[in-house]
Structures are given as structure tokens and as C-alpha cells.
Amino acid sequence: MEARAQPNAKSRVLVPTMGALHKAHGELIRVARQAAGQDGEVAVSIFVNPLQFEPGSDFERYPRPEKGDEEFCRNAGVDFLFRPSIEEVYSPDRSTFVEETSLSSRFESESRPGHFRGVCTVVAKLFNIVAPDAAVFGEKDFQQLAIVRRMVRDLNFNVDIIAVPTIREKDGLACSSRNQYLNPDEREQATVLYKALEAASNAGKKSANDIAALARQVISDAPLARIDHVELVDAESLQPIEMAGPNSVLLLAVFLGKTRLIDNMRLS
Ligand code: AMP
Numbered sequence: 001m002e003a004r005a006q007p008n009a010k011s012r013v014l015v016p017t018m019g020a021l022h023k024a025h026g027e028l029i030r031v032a033r034q035a036a037g038q039d040g041e042v043a044v045s046i047f048v049n050p051l052q053f054e055p056g057s058d059f060e061r062y063p064r065p066e067k068g069d070e071e072f073c074r075n076a077g078v079d080f081l082f083r084p085s086i087e088e089v090y091s092p093d094r095s096t097f098v099e100e101t102s103l104s105s106r107f108e109s110e111s112r113p114g115h116f117r118g119v120c121t122v123v124a125k126l127f128n129i130v131a132p133d134a135a136v137f138g139e140k141d142f143q144q145l146a147i148v149r150r151m152v153r154d155l156n157f158n159v160d161i162i163a164v165p166t167i168r169e170k171d172g173l174a175c176s177s178r179n180q181y182l183n184p185d186e187r188e189q190a191t192v193l194y195k196a197l198e199a200a201s202n203a204g205k206k207s208a209n210d211i212a213a214l215a216r217q218v219i220s221d222a223p224l225a226r227i228d229h230v231e232l233v234d235a236e237s238l239q240p241i242e243m244a245g246p247n248s249v250l251l252l253a254v255f256l257g258k259t260r261l262i263d264n265m266r267l268s
Contacts, residue, residue, distance in 0.1 A: 011040040013162075014132035016123060019046035019083075020063040020177035021072040024167035028136045029076045031164050035134050043080040043130050044073050050086060051097075052118030063177055082130060089125060098124045098155070100147045103238045107143050107251055111228060111260065119144055120151050127159050134160040138167070140174050142249060142264040146238055166263070168194065174263045186256040189222035193252050196230075197265035200250050206243045208232040211250060211267065219254060228253035228260060235266065244268065 013032040017025055025044075032042045046069055053059035066083075073081045097117055104116040127135070137145045149161050167175050172194030173187075182190055196215040205211050208231075215230045234241050235249045244267040253262045 011036050011133045012131065013040065013042055014126065014130050014135040015042070015044045016126050016135060016137070017044060017046055018048045018062065018177065019069045020065055020180075021069050022175050022177065024138060024140065024164075024175040026072070026076055027167050028138060028164050029073075029078060031162060032134075032136045033077060035136070035162055041079045042077070043082055043132065044078045045082040045084075045126050045130065047084060047089060047122065047126075049089075049118055049122040051090070051121055052115050054112050054114060057112070058178075058181075063180060082126075089122070097121045098151065100151050100154070103143065103147045103150055106238070107229060107231070107253070108262070111253070116144070116147050120147065123148055124151065124155070124157070127157050132159055134162055136162045136164060138164050140166040140176070140263065142235075142251060143238060146236065172198070174261070176261065178259055178261065181259040182256055186224050186259065189224045190256050190261060192219050192222040192225050193254055193261055193263040196252060197250060197263060201265055201267050208240065208242050208244070211244060215250065215252065222256075224256050226255040228255060232267070
């Protein structure tokens, strides 16, 4: 039985973001348009979600270029920009949260406790508010993508999740709104994440230990870089695996100064 079938219903595709839109968001919007079709609707949400920022993190200073984001959406042909206030999203006495409890247990959660509870809660709310048929997420946030897919499966959300490969600057650095925190030296050395992923991908090494050692060695060439984690995992379960294979992905989190950057690459 198709619960959603409505004759002539337009398809609606949502791109959830925190704003400070850049070319990767532009690619997500392009993919959303492709999925929605010319007659469908592309919605972008911009919400800097306080629930997913741990205490003492960059919630206050997260960039919020409101006019620039509006123009970006207009130029990208977005039909509907949803930019709610915190009060519109959260009741002061809220007491219901959405929590994924397996894939969330490691990696980002180790430095950002409660982060994915915040992400799942707001994504679930956005799905209920905007009621999209599909939503587009980037592979740059690999753990987030896996968790959102799991939440959709486990809670029977009727939303297709569309993944977009990581969009990079010319020198390989994954586009991120947080790249603007980097000073010129940090920005230059930030390419070390991509270099490490490339080296690991090209080395033909298969054991997780060898791959992690190689990536660590490349990153250590950048004096301003400090490794948070480097780990080879299964792309679906996110469990550590011993050997690279068709379903393996190398996850990186590295500090450049105070800025924590993440990246990943599938290794086969
Ligand atoms: P953000 O605004 O950073 O929360 O990101 C909104 C969406 O854009 C998420 O699904 C991210 O995974 C995705 N995204 C951000 N940066 C990139 C990138 N460099 N490549 C692909 N997707 C990205």
C-alpha cells in the first residue's frame, strides 16, 4: 500500500543546512532539483541548531550571513527557504528527543557528546514540519549520513535519503562553513586531511593498521595539525574493520589550531 500516493502531488525535496552556504550546499541543491524535477519543490532549511552544539563550542560564533544566504538560495532556484527562529523550533519545556544509540556511540560523539541526539531531533522535526518526499545530505559528514539513514529506517520516516559525494576546494580541502575559522597558515596546512586520504587510497595497503599509520604519518607533516581520530570502518555499521575492502571508509578528524575538521574517503 502506498500511503503517500496523491494524484498530482508535487514532489518536495529538502536540503537541511546550518547556512553560511557555499558551493557544496549548491551541489546539494542541484541534486535536490534533479530529484524533485522542474515541477517539484526544492526546500532549503537554515537552522543553527543549539541542541547539536556542545557547551563551550562555536554556537555563538557560527557564521550567519543572512542576506548572502537568501541571495544564494534565490540564485540556486530554491523554491522555499525555511529559516525558523529557535523559539519556533523548540518549546521552552521540550522533553522529547530522538536518539540513535549504536552508530552514534563513537567518532564525532567522543569530542561532541550529545551532538547526534541534537542532529536526530532536529532532522526528525524538520521532516515533520516540511514533510519532504526526499532529503539530501552530504557524504562529508559520513557518520551523520549513516545515522540519519538509520533513524529513517528505524522510525519509518517516509523520506528518501539522497547522498552527495564530498565537494572539495581546488586543493582538496572539503568545503565547510568552518573553513573560514582557519588563519592562512592553518588553511594551507588543512590540505593534509585530503593528502592523507589520497595517500591511504593510493598506497594499496589493506590492513587497517597500515592504512591508519600511513595517514597519521602524512598528517604529522603539518605542524599545526593535531589528530583527533583516524579509523578504518565499515561504511554501514561504522564498526572498525581489519582490512580495506569495497565497503570500507577511512574517517578522519583533525584539529588545525582550534578548528576541528572532518573528512573521509572510501577505500577499496
Ligand atoms: P552544514 O550546513 O554544514 O550543516 O551542512 C549541510 C549539509 O551539507 C549536510 O548534509 C552536509 O553533509 C552537507 N555538506 C557540507 N559540506 C559538504 C561538502 N564539502 N561536500 C558535500 N556535502 C557537504
